[in-house]
Amino acid sequence: MNFIEQVDKVALESRTPIAESDGFAIYAVGADTYLLVQRHQAMPWTAVQLSGDGVFRVGSLLVNAMRHLYRDVASNLSPMALEAKRRD
Secondary structure, eight states, rough: OOESSOOOHHHHHHHOEEEESSEEEEEEEEEEEEEEEEEEESOOOOEEEEEEEHHHHHHHHHHHHHHHHHHHHHHHHHHHHHHHHHHH
């Protein structure tokens, strides 16, 4: 895994992201290597370079973090929590 402080946007123009959102994209760059790029309009693009295995391992960690976040948000929105907030 390598952190890339400044991504050459021109070098990625010819590549199609394999996954993207409004601020992030993942590019396959060959040799079982992928770039997770933060594409911020007002700042230089940055990236994390991962192996294919690294994509799976980081993906698993992100799923666990999303479950934790969901539980935290869901507990605040549960009927019991909402009722307790109304009483306060």
